[in-house]
Amino acid sequence: MMVLSRLWYVVLALLLGISTYVVFLAVGEYDRRNGVAMEEELASDSQTVGWALQIDARKRLDALLIGAVDKGVQDSLQAAAGKDTIPGKAKEDGRRALNATMEKIPADFRPDILFEVDHDGRAVSQVGFDAANTFPDFELGGYPAVFDALHGYLRDDTWVLGGKAYRVVARPVEVDSTQPPLGAIVALKSVDKKFAADISKRTRANVAFFAAGQRIAAATMPGFDESKFTAVDSDMLSLATDKPYADGRSDFHPVGETLGAIYARFVGDAWDQGAGFVVVRSKTTIGGPMGFLNGADDKDKASVNVALIGGVVFLALAIGILLSILEQTLPMRQMEKQAGALRRGELDYLQVAKFRGGYRGIAENVNAGIERVLEKGGGAVRKPADLESILGPVPAQGAMSAFSFPLQDGAAAPPQAFPPPPGPPLPHPAPTSNPSSGGPPQIGGGPPPPRPRPPTPVGPPPPAIAAPPPAAAPAGPPNLSAPTAPVLAPMPLPAGAVPSAGGRPGGNFQIALDDSPDSVDGDGPTLASALSPTGVPIPPPRPAGAAPPVPPAGEDRTMASPFNRAKPPAPAADPAAMKLGMGAPGVPGARAGAAAGPVPTQTMMGMGLQAQAAAGSKGSDEDESTVIARAPSEILAAATGPAKAVNDETAEWMTVYDEFLRTKKQCDEPTDGLSFEKFQNTLRKNRDALVQRHQCKRVRFSVYIKDGRASLKATPVKE
């Protein structure tokens, strides 16, 4: 009950679990990949800033050419050359020349400080570094960049003067190519906020410059809070022990939980002064499944395929609702409908066939409850159709019957119908299991499946049949397979029966009711088979309380009757027969109690199934039915008057008789003693019984081969 719905819940739960798992995996993977990406971006940033500084130095060096060839600078240096004390005029001229040079240099590469240095390294003039004026003997010649420039080299450098970093470029100043350079012009660009912003803008990096362990300037890209660099200040202390940094560039430094940094050293004198720059990036982490929601912006949200999600939700919802409707609403509605019909008297029982799954079990239980209540109240109870009440006693086995069983001499015993026991329906006998194997209950050795089957409405209940007289049940050993079950009485052999020699009457045949779904009886499949020996007319239904016919003495055919009630214990039965639920062959009066499976609470269908199960040792699925097609209506309409009907029937039966004889011969069966009169008599009695039983107009008979033997099948026709 609700299997699919619950399965859907399981599917949804699994999907939810998988989705959660995937989300957590995605978070971890996103964070990890983001961390790797941040490291790569930082390495790229650091490299880019380094290249930007190189390019900047180159451009500044080139821009300084303006000062190197400036006439005023040259004259100033010329005036100071060779003098122990630099003339004041030379200083002043030099200062003016430097100012002019400063103005000529493009703004992007304009230095903050300009020096002109003579060949001894003395600062002749300067612009932008007035502190040097305090020291008349201020020099710059000891710096390698200036020294190189004085010796004819273009050179860049980075200085840290008083805690401030400067990017330095120097060029020689020449007047005569035959002489050493007259001096040098040196430009210093302070590494300050403006410089940092310029580098950051060019490189799109968050960069900070530091010297002597102190951050001296920083600039960030929009969206990055510069205050985050305070975390870098403390991390900078770890550079002293950072070996990669000693070689020029550090590895990735995680700064706190959300920052990453890579440090690089300045080239130049600042290399040894602990100066350099650091690039910083924020670490974008999700942190958890909800982080996706918190970190998503409008663009992210806009890119979500809402239609797809809606479709998935709708589909899941639709499937869930559909399954609940199929498994809960519809069955409940059906139950409600039938319950209402039951209350209004339109139904006596719930229609089990219209229920499925657990609801069918409920309906069956309700029907069983109705039966029990009716039974307690003394009302008429629907019970399985009593075959014997309709057809009369049948031989235990028919030689050609699908329900025939091997006799003692190996011949098949003819089927036999037994009158149902009189009185109320028998309760289900306890199932018996195979004593040798302990396996499941055997066919006929126990009751039908434990679940009670509600009776299928098949018409009025059969008349009660009196229990057979105890004398009819000869004493014998009890049935070992069902010791507690009543023992089958010997099969009565109706008068007129023509047994064949050796217990195998060649004229015996069986008539089986057509229970195929396309049966024209209008009731659908009901009676699976009816048994009757050939030439033995099927006895008419016995009135209530009538004793079943007693088989002739010496008759060795026995058959278990599912309707027999308590009977004397049967003699020891043949295990094979016992297994089939039939009386032991050759043991008169033996009755396989296990064959008494069908009980009054069993439906006709159940009986049929059981009869089919007991019909042959090769399995019930070998029972095949031959269906007589519905007679064309125009033919039926053409037939008028009872005489014509009788004649037609006789002609039809003759055809059937001929067909039957031909079939028997084909099957290499004896046909001695099987006259048309006997055949007709048998068919008539069967017809009468079936007409009464099914309230049909007539019965059609057809010939078919069952287990290599000719058999007859009766099909009630209502029209």
Add this chain to the structure above:
Amino acid sequence: MFVEAAKPEAHRFTWREPSPTVRAEFRALTANPSRDVCIAALSQSPPSNHDPILVRITGGRTLPTTLVVAPGQRLSFENHDPFPHRLFMVSSNTWKAETIDSNRHREWSAPPGAGRFEVKDELFPSVHSYIVVEPQTAAIAFPGRDGAFSFDLPAGDYTLRAYFDGKAVGKPLSVITKDRGPALDLKEPLAVSDATGKP
């Protein structure tokens, strides 16, 4: 020191290229005699009680960069830069790095016996000076821009020797001075390097 700084592995520059208009012979990294060479007059009986010698700290170096002093000679390192320096004696436990602010000085006395001391600056890697303690040092002189130098020595026998980068270079030159005589001119120059420019 400048030669070392000119090597790429020193990480001292990004760009360093010769000016195309400066002849190669002028691009040789040669010392400035007036800054880097010290001439010492060595005597068997040097006088004592010299006044402190002023060593200026400016321009990324000390002036002079090489000094030859007698034991007990005091040196005064004076900062002529507008920013502090932190000089220290290499491998010395007594003269460690100490800040010398602008216009401030720090003294050092030459220990007894001969020795060679290396002075550096924590804040300026280009500052790299040498102090040679020579017990026979009677006087020192520094060449001018033209390479000329002069001593004021008492009468006696002396040996003139040039020092560069903390080491004696060239051939020593012996001179004999007379008391209260006229100035003595050297008949031949004091060579401090060979023809290739190497000391």
